[in-house]
Amino acid sequence: MSHGPAKGLSRWFLATNHKDIGTLYLWFSFSMFLLGGSFAMIIRAELFQPGLQLIEPNFFNQMTTMHGLIMVFGAIMPAFVGLANYMIPLMIGAPDMALPRMNNFSFWLLPIAFAILASTLFMDGGAPNFGWTFYAPLSTTYAPPSVTYFIFGIHIMGLSSIMGSINIIATIMNLRAPGMTLMKMPLFVWTWLITAFLLVAVMPVLAGAVTMMLMDIHFGTSFFSAAGGGDPVLFQHIFWFFGHPEVYIIILPAFGVVSEIIPTFSRKPLFGYASMVYATAAIAFLSFIVWAHHMFTVGMPLVGELYFMWATMLIAIPTAAKVFNWITTMFKGSITFETPMLFSIAFVFLFTIGGFTGLMLAIAPADMQYHDTYFVVAHFHYTMVAGAIFSMSAAIYYWLPKWTGRMYNESMGKVHFWISFLGFNLTFFPQHFIGLAGMPRRIPDYALQFADFNMISSIGAFIYGASQLLFLYNVIATIKYGEKTTVKKTWEGANGLEWTQPSPLPYHTFTTPPEFK
Amino acid sequence: MHLKGKRLKKLISSPMALFALSSTSALAENLVENSAQAERWQMNLKPGVTELGQEIYDIHMLVFWICCVAAVFVFGYMFYAMFAYRKSKGHEPANFHEHAVAEISWTIIPAIILLGMAWPASMTMIKVYDTTESDLDILVTGYQWKWKYEYILEHGENVAFFSNLTTPSQQIHGEEAKNNNYLLEVDNPMYLPVNKKARFLITANDVIHAWWVPALSVKKDAIPGFINEISAKPFKTGTYRGQCAELCGKDHGFMPIVVKVVEQDEFDSWLSEKQTQAAELAELMQQEMSMDELLAQGEKTYAGKCAACHGSNGEGGVGAVIKGSKVATGALSWHLDVVVNGVAGTMMQAFGAQLNAIELAAVITYQRNAFGNNMGDKVQPIDVHNFKQGGK
Numbered sequence: 017m018s019h020g021p022a023k024g025l026s027r028w029f030l031a032t033n034h035k036d037i038g039t040l041y042l043w044f045s046f047s048m049f050l051l052g053g054s055f056a057m058i059i060r061a062e063l064f065q066p067g068l069q070l071i072e073p074n075f076f077n078q079m080t081t082m083h084g085l086i087m088v089f090g091a092i093m094p095a096f097v098g099l100a101n102y103m104i105p106l107m108i109g110a111p112d113m114a115l116p117r118m119n120n121f122s123f124w125l126l127p128i129a130f131a132i133l134a135s136t137l138f139m140d141g142g143a144p145n146f147g148w149t150f151y152a153p154l155s156t157t158y159a160p161p162s163v164t165y166f167i168f169g170i171h172i173m174g175l176s177s178i179m180g181s182i183n184i185i186a187t188i189m190n191l192r193a194p195g196m197t198l199m200k201m202p203l204f205v206w207t208w209l210i211t212a213f214l215l216v217a218v219m220p221v222l223a224g225a226v227t228m229m230l231m232d233i234h235f236g237t238s239f240f241s242a243a244g245g246g247d248p249v250l251f252q253h254i255f256w257f258f259g260h261p262e263v264y265i266i267i268l269p270a271f272g273v274v275s276e277i278i279p280t281f282s283r284k285p286l287f288g289y290a291s292m293v294y295a296t297a298a299i300a301f302l303s304f305i306v307w308a309h310h311m312f313t314v315g316m317p318l319v320g321e322l323y324f325m326w327a328t329m330l331i332a333i334p335t336a337a338k339v340f341n342w343i344t345t346m347f348k349g350s351i352t353f354e355t356p357m358l359f360s361i362a363f364v365f366l367f368t369i370g371g372f373t374g375l376m377l378a379i380a381p382a383d384m385q386y387h388d389t390y391f392v393v394a395h396f397h398y399t400m401v402a403g404a405i406f407s408m409s410a411a412i413y414y415w416l417p418k419w420t421g422r423m424y425n426e427s428m429g430k431v432h433f434w435i436s437f438l439g440f441n442l443t444f445f446p447q448h449f450i451g452l453a454g455m456p457r458r459i460p461d462y463a464l465q466f467a468d469f470n471m472i473s474s475i476g477a478f479i480y481g482a483s484q485l486l487f488l489y490n491v492i493a494t495i496k497y498g499e500k501t502t503v504k505k506t507w508e509g510a511n512g513l514e515w516t517q518p519s520p521l522p523y524h525t526f527t528t529p530p531e532f533k
Numbered sequence: 534m535h536l537k538g539k540r541l542k543k544l545i546s547s548p549m550a551l552f553a554l555s556s557t558s559a560l561a562e563n564l565v566e567n568s569a570q571a572e573r574w575q576m577n578l579k580p581g582v583t584e585l586g587q588e589i590y591d592i593h594m595l596v597f598w599i600c601c602v603a604a605v606f607v608f609g610y611m612f613y614a615m616f617a618y619r620k621s622k623g624h625e626p627a628n629f630h631e632h633a634v635a636e637i638s639w640t641i642i643p644a645i646i647l648l649g650m651a652w653p654a655s656m657t658m659i660k661v662y663d664t665t666e667s668d669l670d671i672l673v674t675g676y677q678w679k680w681k682y683e684y685i686l687e688h689g690e691n692v693a694f695f696s697n698l699t700t701p702s703q704q705i706h707g708e709e710a711k712n713n714n715y716l717l718e719v720d721n722p723m724y725l726p727v728n729k730k731a732r733f734l735i736t737a738n739d740v741i742h743a744w745w746v747p748a749l750s751v752k753k754d755a756i757p758g759f760i761n762e763i764s765a766k767p768f769k770t771g772t773y774r775g776q777c778a779e780l781c782g783k784d785h786g787f788m789p790i791v792v793k794v795v796e797q798d799e800f801d802s803w804l805s806e807k808q809t810q811a812a813e814l815a816e817l818m819q820q821e822m823s824m825d826e827l828l829a830q831g832e833k834t835y836a837g838k839c840a841a842c843h844g845s846n847g848e849g850g851v852g853a854v855i856k857g858s859k860v861a862t863g864a865l866s867w868h869l870d871v872v873v874n875g876v877a878g879t880m881m882q883a884f885g886a887q888l889n890a891i892e893l894a895a896v897i898t899y900q901r902n903a904f905g906n907n908m909g910d911k912v913q914p915i916d917v918h919n920f921k922q923g924g925k
């Protein structure tokens with residue numbers, strides 16, 4: 017081993033080591049998770065009762081917007097990029113990422129982007145208040161002045177994502193250990209390879225959309241303004257051409273994580289590896305041709321409605337195959353229920369519920385009733401929170417002992433899981449009901465008949481929010497005082513190259529490539 | 534009800550207690566009226582009051598039950614695997630990782646089930662898009678933050694009016710008890726005749742809104758520069774309430790929709806009354822109004838539209854001071870411009886489309902002659918009309 021980490025802050029500012037950069041990404045995303053989460057707490061506190069109690073409607077809109085933007089772009093995406101940085105070289109037997117200096121740049125762009133975004137909260141006219149989907153012309157002609165900073169922030173963040181993705185593709189394509197063919201890669205690596213291609217394909221589309229907004233706002237164009245001959249619906253087509261693949265960008269790495277964890281704790285190889293790879297690729301392909309199912313009420317032609325309905329329903333097929341594969345992996349295994357496994361099983365359970373409501377939303381005539389109600393809010397939180405966030409929690413508990421050489425507190429982990437599970441369902445399950453009963457989303461105040469379920473939902477949200485502080489405590493306590501462990505294979509059933517390395521991981525691993533199988 | 538439960542409920546939330554109270558004392562008419570409305574603890578869609586809505590509801594339930602059955606299978610399999618093969622039972626793991634028949638069947642079976650849902654859904658969607666042969670056309674325009682309804686009539690003047698939220702801000706801010714239709718009540722509801730197919734032509738004036746009445750199973754985006762179409766043929770009289778469904782800015786949550794479906798003769802008399810009002814207004818426009826008339830009307834309009842921001846004595850507040858202001862004591866054309874077109878970049882809205890010419894004339898006259906602004910000049914409705922015709 018040539019050398020250890022640099023001393024002091026330069027270790028982090030000048031980091032090129034994939035483990036350091038992974039650590040930076042993970043801590044950054046967790047801090048964004050807490051920030052976005054605190055906005056959610058403000059939202060749920062205001063919605064605890066009918067009437068306006070705590071905040072004004074405009075600030076409420078800023079909160080929903082910032083919550084969405086920060087959770088999607090600041091918490092979930094960087095969390096999985098961090099995991100990719102940390103784990104992909106270890107899983108494919110590479111010494112580091114292929115482009116370590118660019119890796120440093122990709123990370124450090126993020127705090128800049130989100131500092132810009134967060135600073136809009138203190139600007140004249142307030143932060144962006146047009147929803148994380150920023151539909152024009154509310155986000156152009158009618159936007160607060162801070163929208164320009166928002167656009168700048170999105171550009172920087174997109175740059176970071178694109179560079180991060182190129183790095184991941186380059187690493188996977190070039191640095192695999194001898195003997196590791198594509199079809200022998202761990203599934204987490206596969207899902208990230210496909211995700212990286214999705215990112216490279218759609219982040220420029222998002223950049224294009226915000227650039228057109230910028231032109232409309234400052235340079236007199238009318239891309240999205242009907243008064244100038246433009247088309248507000250065009251914005252939605254462009255946004256969702258980015259936005260639909262984006263939701264798979266978020267969920268595919270989560271699929272990868274649980275595909276690693278479930279076999280470990282079932283002590284049985286992943287069922288249907290090849291079909292998992294093909295299903296992931298199929299989902300990624302379909303994600304490009306279904307975008308307008310977010311737009312069933314904009315007044316598309318009938319054939320458009322029917323096409324997007326049928327295409328969207330197709331996604332159910334590869335998704336169902338994945339769910340069956342995970343369950344069949346457990347079938348006839350020898351299962352134990354440590355915290356990572358609990359989160360993974362909850363992932364399969366709750367994500368499948370989100371899949372069912374997704375199928376309901378695909379049914380165009382019924383979607384005309386569900387669209388823009390709390391039913392949609394419930395649906396996508398089942399996929400984003402119970403999907404992405406639960407799998408992230410699973411991943412942290414799963415690999416933390418490997419990273420730190422210290423064991424986390426299992427009982428505290430289980431308590432965290434059960435409180436999260438309870439809090440999450442208490443928050444979001446009733447939102448299906450208020451959505452079907454007719455409550456629109458993104459409103460700061462509501463009619464009295466929605467009061468009961470909203471109160472339950474808010475209580476659940478506070479519980480879920482509090483459980484994350486327990487998570488933070490458990491992680492810090494593990495790093496500082498956790499019981500030391502030097503076992504290479506933390507988990508009896510674990511497979512994969514990362515478990516052939518010492519615990520805690522040395523600063524440099526696989527400086528000479530391992531022979532794979 | 535047990536006393537304890539009652540007290541607890543009161544403690545948890547006063548609006549809920551109020552709701553329970555009011556529902557016991559509600560009129561029979563109210564109960565009928567609310568049968569298609571959202572209720573407390575409602576957990577599902579309601580079939581609505583149109584045939585198409587009931588068909589949509591049936592599709593919704595079909596898909597819902599298919600999902601439930603699928604969930605029983607999937608989760609049954611999952612929980613069985615979890616409990617039957619746990620290590621604590623001493624189970625040794627098998628080592629298989631492929632099974633072609635299983636993998637093919639769980640691809641094909643879902644595909645067939647999906648087909649069974651997609652087909653009826655497509656048939657219904659075709660009906661949703663059939664907006665031909667309507668009995669009545671209504672142009673619905675979304676504004677920040679109110680709706681405008683314009684009845685496009687074959688005979689006589691078109692009828693157009695704005696529909697605004699009437700829930701007082703005291704109720705919203707918790708200074709007064711919230712009423713039964715909190716946030717779902719408007720000054721001018723839309724009227725529809727029962728058993729007639731109404732076609733809604735939906736557009737917007739500023740940002741995107743969405744016109745949504747759950748009981749009519751109608752939700753369509755209102756997009757500036759576009760006119761979307763959707764129709765409904767309600768078979769039951771009643772009052773049906775909905776809300777704007779697309780985020781449209783600050784008061785997105787405060788622009789409800791109320792549709793009254795009434796018998797044809799009641800609709801006819803409502804419509805002819807609206808038409809008469811429109812004709813009277815047109816006639817009034819021609820008249821010269823006296824200072825007293827203008828001031829009397831102006832005071833009313835001022836209290837309703839201006840006082841909240843500018844203060845009841847023109848002393849200002851959120852809005853600018855009017856008492857002794859440059860606008861109110863300056864050139865008439867400037868004053869007209871500010872009131873009719875608003876002031877870009879400020880909270881001052883354009884009232885040109887919200888108030889009629891008489892109200893505008895009266896309120897401007899009032900502002901120029903009240904609060905010690907003794908300008909002595911008058912604005913006639915025809916002046917407002919001419920100003921609007923001549924643009925700025």
Ligand SMILES: [Cu+2]
Nearest residue numbers: 742777781785
């Ligand atoms: Cu609106």
